[in-house]
Amino acid sequence: MDHRQPFEYLDNNTFSFACHPGLSCFTECCRDLRLALTPYDILRLKNKLGVNSGDFLDQYTTVKPGEHNGFPAVLLKMGEDEVRPCPCVTPSGCRIYEDRPGACRIYPIGRASSRTQGQEQAREFHFVVKEPHCQGFNEPEQWTVEHWALDQGLKPYSFFNDEWTGIITHKGSPGSEEAISRKMQMFFMACYDLDQFRRFVFESTFLRRFDIPEEIIKRMKTDDEELLKLSLLWLKFSLFGEKGLPLRPE
Numbered sequence: 748m749d750h751r752q753p754f755e756y757l758d759n760n761t762f763s764f765a766c767h768p769g770l771s772c773f774t775e776c777c778r779d780l781r782l783a784l785t786p787y788d789i790l791r792l793k794n795k796l797g798v799n800s801g802d803f804l805d806q807y808t809t810v811k812p813g814e815h816n817g818f819p820a821v822l823l824k825m826g827e828d829e830v831r832p833c834p835c836v837t838p839s840g841c842r843i844y845e846d847r848p849g850a851c852r853i854y855p856i857g858r859a860s861s862r863t864q865g866q867e868q869a870r871e872f873h874f875v876v877k878e879p880h881c882q883g884f885n886e887p888e889q890w891t892v893e894h895w896a897l898d899q900g901l902k903p904y905s906f907f908n909d910e911w912t913g914i915i916t917h918k919g920s921p922g923s924e925e926a927i928s929r930k931m932q933m934f935f936m937a938c939y940d941l942d943q944f945r946r947f948v949f950e951s952t953f954l955r956r957f958d959i960p961e962e963i964i965k966r967m968k969t970d971d972e973e974l975l976k977l978s979l980l981w982l983k984f985s986l987f988g989e990k991g992l993p994l995r996p997e
Contacts (some may be wrong), residue, residue: 754857757873757892764875764895765886772882777836782823784808786938786978787907788848789821790971793941795846800942807834812931815915819931822937823848839951849904855883856895869880899902903972910979913936919987930986937978941971944978957981959992 760944767773784792789836793803804810807824814820825831835843841851859876873892877884896902914934921930937944945967947953959977983989 748867753877755798755875755877757856757875760873760891760893761889762855762875762884763886763889764883764981765888766866766883770882772880774836774838774840775880776878777833777851778825779831780823780825782833782848782850783814784821784823784939785904786855786941786975787904788850789939790941790975791846792848794995795843800940800992801911804939810935813930816917817921817931817934818915826880838901849901849908851900852901852904853896856892893926907972907975907979908978914979914982914986917983917987921986933985934982937982941974941978945974948977958995958996 789803789808792807793800796803796807798806800854802819807948808821809823809824811820824834826834835841836849841847854877855876857876859874860871875884888900896905921927935949948967963973963977967977977992980992984992
């Protein structure tokens with residue numbers, strides 16, 4: 748058994764890598780995964796697969812309560828045979844490649860941050876994940892982290908995932924123990940079941956309570972990204988009392 752540490756710090760910000768069907772390890776990294784999905788991952792996946800968010804959650808995911816500081820996590824459901832393949836992988840590759848999750852998209856790069864006492868902003872750093880089976884690191888193509896992120900279309904993933912991470916790592920308290928169960932249900936709907944959240948926004952008193960510009964309300968009817976921006980603002984307001992979502996005057 749290979750016990751080598753797979754994480755290698757990127758001290759010069761460059762690495763060699765390529766993945767293609769000609770490699771003997773092609774799609775080996777698409778099996779037996781513990782792949783946590785972010786809200787933006789689910790938005791892209793359910794639209795690519797042509798299902799609503801509720802059906803996507805039922806068919807393709809499992810839920811783990813209390814994974815992130817008490818908040819539930821949604822994991823992509825692997826196949827049930829011995830190799831436990833991703834439900835989206837085929838012999839010729841990923842059938843949802845254009846909308847694959849951020850964790851797949853950034854691979855083989857890892858992204859982390861650290862903050863020392865007194866620092867206002869966390870320091871970001873990157874590393875490569877060199878799994879023993881992967882032949883992609885023997886390919887000659889050279890990358891910087893910035894070029895890789897641009898090539899893999901990571902910009903919208905980084906934006907939404909950073910906003911979401913700010914919620915699940917928030918230092919504030921979501922309230923009393925009596926309120927936790929209700930707030931976890933609210934969190935799950937707003938993060939993961941976006942089509943249900945849209946019904947909540949348009950079929951409840953939500954739009955009478957919050958002062959949202961008419962052009963944004965119009966876009967939210969069909970634009971999932973606009974709706975997700977609102978859901979994350981609403982969670983910061985509802986869970987931690989942040990003031991980014993203005994109330995209408997009494």
